[in-house]
Amino acid sequence: MRRGHSAFKPFAASGRRAIPAIVLTFALMSALTIWLSIRATGSSQNRAVVVEVAGRQRTLAERYVKEVLLRRLGEQADPRYISSLLSTSARALLDGGTAPAVNGDDDDTALPAATGGELRAQLTQEARLVTDLSNVGASVLARGNAAAVPLTAGEHITAPDPVQRLQIVAALASNVSLNASRTIAVDADRSVSDLIVLEIVLSVGGLLVSLLLVWVLVVATRRQGARFASLVNSSTDLVAVLGPGGCRYASRSLNAMVGRHGADPLGPGLMSLVHEEDRPLVEAVQADGAPREIVFRMQSGRGDWRHLEAHVSDLRHDRYVRGVVLNARDITDRIALERELTAQAQRDTFSGQLVEALEMVDEEAAAHEVVERAMAKISDVTPIELLLSDSSRAHLERVASSVSLPAPACPVTSPFSCVAVRRGSPVVFDSSEALNACPKLRGRAGGPCSAVCVPVSFMGRALGVLHATGPDGTPMDGERLEQLTTLATQAGARIGTVRAFEKSQLQASTDGLTGLMNRRTAEGQVRGLMGAGRMLALAVADLDHFKALNDTHGHEAGDRALRHFAQVAHSVLRDNDIVARWGGEEFVIVLPELDRDQAVAVLDRVRERLAESAGGSHPSFTASFGVTDSTVAESLEALMHVADAALYDAKESGRDRVAVGHGVAESPELVAVPGAPAPEPVAPLWGANRRAPLHEAADEEEPRPTGAEIR
Amino acid sequence: MSHTRATRIRRGLGPAAIACAIGATLLPGCGSATRRAGGNVVPVTERDFRISAPSATTSGDVVLQVRNNGPDQHELIVVPDRTGGLPFRSDGFTVDEEALQRAEVGSLDPGSPGAVRDLRLHLAPGRYILFCNMAGHYMGGMHAELVVKA
Numbered sequence: 001m002r003r004g005h006s007a008f009k010p011f012a013a014s015g016r017r018a019i020p021a022i023v024l025t026f027a028l029m030s031a032l033t034i035w036l037s038i039r040a041t042g043s044s045q046n047r048a049v050v051v052e053v054a055g056r057q058r059t060l061a062e063r064y065v066k067e068v069l070l071r072r073l074g075e076q077a078d079p080r081y082i083s084s085l086l087s088t089s090a091r092a093l094l095d096g097g098t099a100p101a102v103n104g105d106d107d108d109t110a111l112p113a114a115t116g117g118e119l120r121a122q123l124t125q126e127a128r129l130v131t132d133l134s135n136v137g138a139s140v141l142a143r144g145n146a147a148a149v150p151l152t153a154g155e156h157i158t159a160p161d162p163v164q165r166l167q168i169v170a171a172l173a174s175n176v177s178l179n180a181s182r183t184i185a186v187d188a189d190r191s192v193s194d195l196i197v198l199e200i201v202l203s204v205g206g207l208l209v210s211l212l213l214v215w216v217l218v219v220a221t222r223r224q225g226a227r228f229a230s231l232v233n234s235s236t237d238l239v240a241v242l243g244p245g246g247c248r249y250a251s252r253s254l255n256a257m258v259g260r261h262g263a264d265p266l267g268p269g270l271m272s273l274v275h276e277e278d279r280p281l282v283e284a285v286q287a288d289g290a291p292r293e294i295v296f297r298m299q300s301g302r303g304d305w306r307h308l309e310a311h312v313s314d315l316r317h318d319r320y321v322r323g324v325v326l327n328a329r330d331i332t333d334r335i336a337l338e339r340e341l342t343a344q345a346q347r348d349t350f351s352g353q354l355v356e357a358l359e360m361v362d363e364e365a366a367a368h369e370v371v372e373r374a375m376a377k378i379s380d381v382t383p384i385e386l387l388l389s390d391s392s393r394a395h396l397e398r399v400a401s402s403v404s405l406p407a408p409a410c411p412v413t414s415p416f417s418c419v420a421v422r423r424g425s426p427v428v429f430d431s432s433e434a435l436n437a438c439p440k441l442r443g444r445a446g447g448p449c450s451a452v453c454v455p456v457s458f459m460g461r462a463l464g465v466l467h468a469t470g471p472d473g474t475p476m477d478g479e480r481l482e483q484l485t486t487l488a489t490q491a492g493a494r495i496g497t498v499r500a501f502e503k504s505q506l507q508a509s510t511d512g513l514t515g516l517m518n519r520r521t522a523e524g525q526v527r528g529l530m531g532a533g534r535m536l537a538l539a540v541a542d543l544d545h546f547k548a549l550n551d552t553h554g555h556e557a558g559d560r561a562l563r564h565f566a567q568v569a570h571s572v573l574r575d576n577d578i579v580a581r582w583g584g585e586e587f588v589i590v591l592p593e594l595d596r597d598q599a600v601a602v603l604d605r606v607r608e609r610l611a612e613s614a615g616g617s618h619p620s621f622t623a624s625f626g627v628t629d630s631t632v633a634e635s636l637e638a639l640m641h642v643a644d645a646a647l648y649d650a651k652e653s654g655r656d657r658v659a660v661g662h663g664v665a666e667s668p669e670l671v672a673v674p675g676a677p678a679p680e681p682v683a684p685l686w687g688a689n690r691r692a693p694l695h696e697a698a699d700e701e702e703p704r705p706t707g708a709e710i711r
Numbered sequence: 712m713s714h715t716r717a718t719r720i721r722r723g724l725g726p727a728a729i730a731c732a733i734g735a736t737l738l739p740g741c742g743s744a745t746r747r748a749g750g751n752v753v754p755v756t757e758r759d760f761r762i763s764a765p766s767a768t769t770s771g772d773v774v775l776q777v778r779n780n781g782p783d784q785h786e787l788i789v790v791p792d793r794t795g796g797l798p799f800r801s802d803g804f805t806v807d808e809e810a811l812q813r814a815e816v817g818s819l820d821p822g823s824p825g826a827v828r829d830l831r832l833h834l835a836p837g838r839y840i841l842f843c844n845m846a847g848h849y850m851g852g853m854h855a856e857l858v859v860k861a
Contacts, residue, residue, distance in 0.1 A: 118824050121782030125759055154759045156852025159804070164850075168804050171847030172760065179784045183823075 018217035022210050029206030033199050040195045047188045049109055053089055053099045054184060057126065057177040060086050060102070061133060065170045068137045069163065079141065083134040086173075090127040093180070094120065116187060122180040128153035129173035136166045238308065238330070241315075241323040242286040246270060248323050257330065259301015273299045289314025289324045295331070307332045343479050350377060351486045358494035367498055368400040371491045375402045378483045379468075382476065383408045386491065388456065388464035389415045396464055408451070408469040411440050420453035421462045426485055427453045428475050441469075448472040452481060454488040458496020466491075511581040513559055514566035519588075522580030526590050526636055537591040537599030539627035540643040541565075541606075544655040546585035546621070553619050558585075560618040568613060572606045588640075589625075596629040596660050603627060603658045622656035632663045750774045750831065753857070755841060757785040760851035762841055767858040770836045774829050775817075781824025785843045785853065789816040789830070792838035792856060797849075804850040806842065821845060836861040 060082055067079035089099045096113035114120050132151050139146040139162060146162030155172060157165050232239055233252035241249035247270035250258075258265050258273060265273065274282050275297035282296055292312050297305045310328035315321035357370045368386070375384040385401035385408050396415055401407035412418045419438055420427045429451045432441035441451050450473060454466040466488045470476055476484065509521040517525070529536055543549070543561060550558040562585060569579045569589060578590040589606075591599050603625045614620035626647025633639045646661030653659060750772030756763040758780035779785050790797070790811050798807040808815070816839065817832045842854035 118781065121824065125782045154761065154852075156760060157850060158852070159850060164803060167802070168847045168850045171802075171804065172851050175846040175848070176759075176783045179821075182784075 018213045018220060022213045022217070025206055025209045025213065029202050029209075033202055036195055036198060036202075040191060043191060044188055046112055047184050050093065050111055050114075051181050051184050051188075053109055053111060054093060054123075054177055054181040056099075056102065057086060057089055057093070057130070058174040058181075060089070061130070061170045061173040061177065064133060064137060065166055068140055068166060071141055072143075079137055083130075083137060086130045087127075087134060090123070090130045094123040094127055116183075119180060119183045119187065122176055122183055125153055126173060126176045126180055129155075129169060129176055133166070133169045133173050136162070136169050140166050236329075238310075238326075238328040240265070240270060240326045240328070241321060242270075242282075242326065243316075243323040244286075246286075254328075257298075257300050257306065275299070275305060285310075285312050285326070286324055289316060305332075306330050307335045343482075347479070347482055347486065350374075350483055351490065354487060354490045358490055361494060362498065362501075364399075364495055364498050364502070367491065367495050370494075371400040371487065372403055374487050374491075375400070376404070378480055378487065379476075380404065382468050382470050382480070384466065384468040384484070385410065386456065386464060386466055387412065387418075388495065389462070393462075399464075406445075408449075408467050409444065410453075410465075410467045412465070415462045415464060418453065418455070418465050420455045420465050424455055424457065424462075426455070426481065426488075428481065429453075430475050431472050433472070444469070450475040452476045452484060454481075454484050456488045456492040456495070458492045458499075461496070463492050463495060514563050514581050516566045516570075516587070517578060517580035519580060519582050522578055522582075522588055522590070523636060525578055526588075529590070529592055530630060530634070530636060530639075534592055535595065535630055537594040537596050537627060537629040538639050538643050539589045539591075539599060539603055539625050539658075540582070540640065540647045541569075541587040541589060541603075541623050541625045542647055542651070543585040544622045544624055544651075549619055549621055557619055561585075561621050564613065564616075564618050565610065565623060568609045569606055572602065572609055588643075594629070595631065596627050596662075599627050599629065600658050600660060607656065607658065624650040624655045625658040626650055626661055627658055628661040632661065752776050754778070755787065755855075756780060757787065757843060757853065759783050760848055760853045762787075762843065762853050762855040764841055764855045764857055766856065767860055768834070770834050770859045770861055773832045773834045773859070775832065775841075776827065776829055777819055777822070778827045779822045779824050783848075784821040784823055784845065785848065786821045786845060787819040787830060788842055788844055789818065789832060789857075790814050790840050790842075791816065792840045797840065797842075804847060806844045806849050808844060834859045 064079055064082040064086060067077040067082055070077035071079050085100060085102060088097075091097060092099045092109075092111045094114055096111055099109040099111055101108050114123050132149070132153055132155065135149045136146050136151075139149045143162075146165050147160055149165075151157065151169070153172070155169065157168050159165055159168065235251070236253055237251075238254040238257060239249070239251035240247050240254055246268040247266050250265040250270070254265060271279060271282065271286075278296035281294055285291070285294060289312060293310070294312060295307060295309050298308055300306050307330070308328040309331045310326045313325040313327065315325050316323060354370070354374050357373070358367060361367045361370055371386050375386075378384065379402075383402050383405040385398050387396040387410060388399045389396055394414060396413055396418070398407060398409075410418075415421045417440075427438070429437045429441060431437060431450055432444065432448045438451065438453070441449065446469070449469040450471060452466075452468045452470075452475065455462060456464045456466055466484055468476060468484060509517060511518045526536070526538070543565060546558065546561070549561060562581070565587065566579070566581070569587065573579055573589065573591070576592060578588075578592075580588050580590075582588045589599075589603065591602060594602070607623060607625070610621070610623060624647055626643045626645065626649065628639055628642040628646060630639065632642050642661035642663060646659040648659075649661075650657050650659035751768050752774045753765055753768050753776065755775050755777045757777065759782060764775075775787070775789070777787050788806075788808065788811075791814055793814075798810045799805060800807045816834065817830050819828055819830050822828055836859050839857045839859060840854055841857055842849050
């Protein structure tokens with residue numbers, strides 16, 4: 001019952017039991033044969049003695065007749081002794097005992113009891129005839145009536161002569177003795193024949209049993225081998241045994257990998273399938289059985305290279321193997337995955353660092369620098385350039401390129417001349433000489449090349465293109481292309497964002513009509529300058545008779561006049577001077593590092609330029625200015641108040657002039673003008689280029705806190 | 712003769728034949744038919760020391776079916792009965808077979824106890840003597856007369 005549930009022991013030597021069974025069978029058969037031979041030999045020896053004694057009976061019977069006759073003739077004879085010998089021997093032959101020696105001629109002979117029906121019948125008959133012989137002999141010696149002697153052995157002797165009767169009985173006894181001897185001899189022959197047959201039977205039987213056991217052994221060995229083969233072959237592991245002549249065993253899985261149409265892995269064939277670079281390693285393993293773990297490449301039946309990780313077992317001294325066993329697993333997929341993960345990690349790192357770097361950038365130029373550094377990270381041999389469109393989106397300009405390499409120098413000038421920009425997806429060209437290559441790749445300084453063009457965009461709007469070139473016929477690999485795409489995406493996003501931010505910031509800080517700073521921005525900047533303790537002059541400007549201009553020529557003309565004033569002021573002022581539209585037709589001009597007197601000269605140039613530029617698309621107009629500087633007050637509000645008061649003076653004094661404010665507490669009349677007499681506060685400081693007022697009535701309606709309008 | 716030999720072989724190999732099939736091939740049809748067509752069957756029984764047989768049979772082909780009941784070995788010799796009786800050897804009690812050779816009708820060699828053998832004879836009408844001529848057997852009583860009628 002346990003047999004059916006016994007544990008599976010694939011390498012248990014069940015066949016080993018057959019070997020002792022074979023030995024035991026041979027031993028049993030041999031022992032039985034030897035025993036039978038010994039027994040037969042012993043029996044033959046016994047039979048020889050019996051045959052001798054039985055044969056002696058015949059001689060004794062004849063001798064008895066002679067002795068009786070001699071005795072009857074009065075000669076010296078002892079027939080009784082012979083009769084006694086005959087009787088004793090006959091009994092010994094039949095039932096076992098001692099056959100006595102005959103007159104010292106031989107020794108007493110121990111006899112076994114007779115066996116076998118025929119022999120015992122003959123010996124019984126012999127004993128009877130010996131008795132009859134003795135009785136008839138005694139009668140002859142006694143000269144009695146021999147015919148009256150009763151016969152016990154079935155004789156029917158009709159002869160009347162006593163001697164003849166004696167001779168007949170003796171002949172019968174002699175004959176039966178002879179036949180008993182023959183029977184014994186025949187039995188012996190038969191025994192020998194039987195023994196021979198039995199020994200043949202035993203030998204054949206033993207041979208058959210042994211053959212059966214050998215068969216069992218062979219079957220068990222085969223089954224064991226088949227189990228081993230099944231285990232090895234059903235395993236997905238690739239097993240090979242390497243010996244001095246090459247591969248001595250290749251598992252089914254290895255053969256399957258190598259493929260039916262591939263080279264035979266056995267013999268030297270295996271090494272030819274190993275990758276050239278890995279061959280020394282595998283040859284070392286074949287020669288030394290070391291190292292314990294190796295990874296090598298082998299060509300599969302499909303022609304691709306499979307990466308195998310093999311455990312090496314040195315079984316060269318194992319007489320059942322005599323080789324180096326490679327137990328290998330196909331790790332191609334694992335290696336591919338690892339590589340992909342590594343590349344992904346690198347991409348992630350690159351992408352992450354790029355995003356962080358771009359996040360820290362708040363100006364486009366800085367973004368360009370980041371892009372250049374990223375280009376160096378992608379490759380230090382592949383020239384890359386970034387071509388971006390300007391705000392008009394009509395022209396492409398190179399804004400960044402690989403620092404240490406000559407730029408690919410794509411001659412494209414317009415975003416929409418670039419196929420990658422038009423398609424909105426990366427384009428790879430294997431060769432500039434191909435029929436379908438971009439025409440802008442041909443005729444480059446470096447000769448034929450491969451190229452990659454990745455569009456840069458923001459919110460679906462094309463910004464430009466990332467362009468890289470490489471050796472002809474060898475385009476950029478997938479990993480770098482991926483990085484380039486990442487760079488295009490991230491740079492596009494950041495540059496687009498920066499541009500949008502700058503634009504919105506500009507819009508928030510400027511006056512929409514004139515493009516000048518608006519009041520809020522200007523206030524911030526002036527406060528900043530004043531907070532830093534910087535010297536500055538501040539002027540308030542106002543277009544003269546602006547209301548009348550609007551009423552007469554319409555608001556469009558008024559707007560044009562305002563824009564014209566802005567342009568004129570810009571053209572006269574320095575880059576770091578501030579001019580802002582304060583509201584309506586009022587402007588504030590801040591001149592850092594200047595005092596009010598220096599400022600008067602500058603403002604006068606503005607006024608003069610206005611006069612020079614009269615005509616054109618706008619009606620001519622003049623402007624009045626009130627100016628002061630940071631020495632008169634510490635706050636912007638106070639400064640503005642002084643400047644406003646001065647402007648009022650300028651207006652009151654007749655417009656188209658500059659009035660200087662000296663302090664909050666000063667009355668307009670106390671305005672001091674350099675080079676002018678103090679008692680004439682209302683006298684115009686600069687009166688050149690006076691023109692007729694456009695609308696005096698309008699100006700008169702505007703109330704002013706102090707001073708009089710200057711004409 | 713052949714029957715005698717066959718019988719001996721059968722007796723000798725009998726036990727072994729049970730154990731081994733090899734011997735079986737040597738014994739095709741042995742001892743199977745004791746009664747065969749082609750003559751009167753005359754049963755003859757021999758034992759120490761007497762021959763029992765029917766006193767008469769018809770002439771022509773005769774099969775003497777001779778059974779030896781032993782215990783000694785016995786032969787069987789068939790000779791015509793002559794008025795002068797059988798000649799003896801010099802011992803005075805053994806029939807002189809050489810002198811009878813011409814007259815001998817048929818004979819069986821000495822056979823073992825238990826054996827049954829056939830002696831085929833073509834017998835003309837007349838008187839015949841059946842006897843065993845082993846030492847002392849004839850004079851010991853082993854002879855019988857057979858009358859063959861026409």
